[in-house]
Amino acid sequence: MAKNIFDILNSVNKLWVDIFKLKYHGWHVWNPANVSQSSWFYKSICNSANFIKPNLRILSCNPTSVDFLHDPCLLDLPFSKKPTFLNMSADLEDLHFSDLCTTSALCFASVGNLLGHYLNWDLIGKITISRDSPNRWVWGSLTSKSSTASAVYHDSNCLHNSSDTWLGWSEIWKLVVLPHTKSFIWKLAHGKLATGAFLYSLNIGPFMLCPFCGLEEESTAHLLWLCTKIFTCWANLLLRLGLSPLSHANFDSGAWLTTNYGSRFFNFRVKALIATLTWLIWKQRCNLIFRKIPTNLSSLVPQAWSLCTDISLRSSREVFTSLDSSHSVSIYSDASWLPRVISAGLGFVIIDSSNRILLA
Numbered sequence: 001m002a003k004n005i006f007d008i009l010n011s012v013n014k015l016w017v018d019i020f021k022l023k024y025h026g027w028h029v030w031n032p033a034n035v036s037q038s039s040w041f042y043k044s045i046c047n048s049a050n051f052i053k054p055n056l057r058i059l060s061c062n063p064t065s066v067d068f069l070h071d072p073c074l075l076d077l078p079f080s081k082k083p084t085f086l087n088m089s090a091d092l093e094d095l096h097f098s099d100l101c102t103t104s105a106l107c108f109a110s111v112g113n114l115l116g117h118y119l120n121w122d123l124i125g126k127i128t129i130s131r132d133s134p135n136r137w138v139w140g141s142l143t144s145k146s147s148t149a150s151a152v153y154h155d156s157n158c159l160h161n162s163s164d165t166w167l168g169w170s171e172i173w174k175l176v177v178l179p180h181t182k183s184f185i186w187k188l189a190h191g192k193l194a195t196g197a198f199l200y201s202l203n204i205g206p207f208m209l210c211p212f213c214g215l216e217e218e219s220t221a222h223l224l225w226l227c228t229k230i231f232t233c234w235a236n237l238l239l240r241l242g243l244s245p246l247s248h249a250n251f252d253s254g255a256w257l258t259t260n261y262g263s264r265f266f267n268f269r270v271k272a273l274i275a276t277l278t279w280l281i282w283k284q285r286c287n288l289i290f291r292k293i294p295t296n297l298s299s300l301v302p303q304a305w306s307l308c309t310d311i312s313l314r315s316s317r318e319v320f321t322s323l324d325s326s327h328s329v330s331i332y333s334d335a336s337w338l339p340r341v342i343s344a345g346l347g348f349v350i351i352d353s354s355n356r357i358l359l360a
């Protein structure tokens with residue numbers, strides 16, 4: 001799609017470019033018009049343009065067709081999008097890009113006088129002036145050895161990789177646990193769990209001590225991993241799994257999600273148990289605070305163990321693909337109840353080997 005955008009910007013001699021320019025007359029990469037009933041192609045062009053526009057440059061300028069305010073001509077961004085020094089003594093009302101050019105080159109003195117001297121003169125020095133041809137747009141970091149497509153692809157990958165490289169994000173959705181446990185871990189990983197410390201930091205809650213021990217502020221790390229009251233839970237679970245009973249001390253960093261605990265099956269099981277026990281601790285905390293139900297921390301590990309035994313330690317995708325018999329069906333169920341009001345709910349879904357829902 002980036003290649004198509006360059007075709008439009010550089011007015012390449014192609015029929016579809018002519019049609020596009022006719023249909024979306026005045027389209028600008030930095031200010032695309034909002035067309036109510038536009039084609040998917042137009043939407044894709046606008047979306048891709050939004051992504052690549054910070055890296056677009058005009059290398060060869062035709063002074064009569066450069067928009068001084070809205071084209072990235074002398075800076076990396078258009079002047080309308082980037083706060084910068086402007087000489088207020090200059091007549092900005094009627095300023096045109098051609099006022100900064102001689103017949104065949106940029107006038108560096110005029111540019112310096114208008115914009116000051118703290119400019120990227122290397123970049124400006126590469127700009128050529130051509131009055132007989134249209135502007136030539138290029139990818140900003142294009143090197144002579146790479147094509148535009150490969151440069152855009154390379155930069156996009158670097159941008160994607162540098163934005164967030166933590167592998168744990170994808171691991172959360174691979175956890176073989178109940179869906180609400182995955183959502184809970186996702187929220188926890190984003191640091192958005194509504195603990196006392198979190199609400200207090202937002203100034204929307206009072207200072208709160210840990211409801212289990214009452215000794216320290218109720219932070220996520222303390223409540224779920226470090227509180228002395230839940231230490232036995234973690235030690236118990238980790239010993240059952242043959243792991244160091246102290247390894248939960250760094251669970252707050254999310255390291256447990258990216259650690260490989262051994263064989264594939266065991267790895268799945270360890271992570272499922274850690275996620276489930278974490279969720280059960282949180283559930284006990286909420287029951288204690290909001291429903292005044294006394295804690296029973298010793299029941300948590302057996303409960304987590306039981307929950308993770310019931311769940312098939314294969315991801316749902318694998319379950320579906322492993323159903324090679326065309327006559328088999330799978331039944332999934334879940335239930336919840338409120339003992340106080342004697343209210344219960346049961347849900348189930350039956351699917352066949354083609355993943356069609358037969359009954360729910």
Ligand SMILES: [Zn+2]
Pocket residue numbers: 210211212213214215216222223227228229
């Ligand atoms: Zn505590």
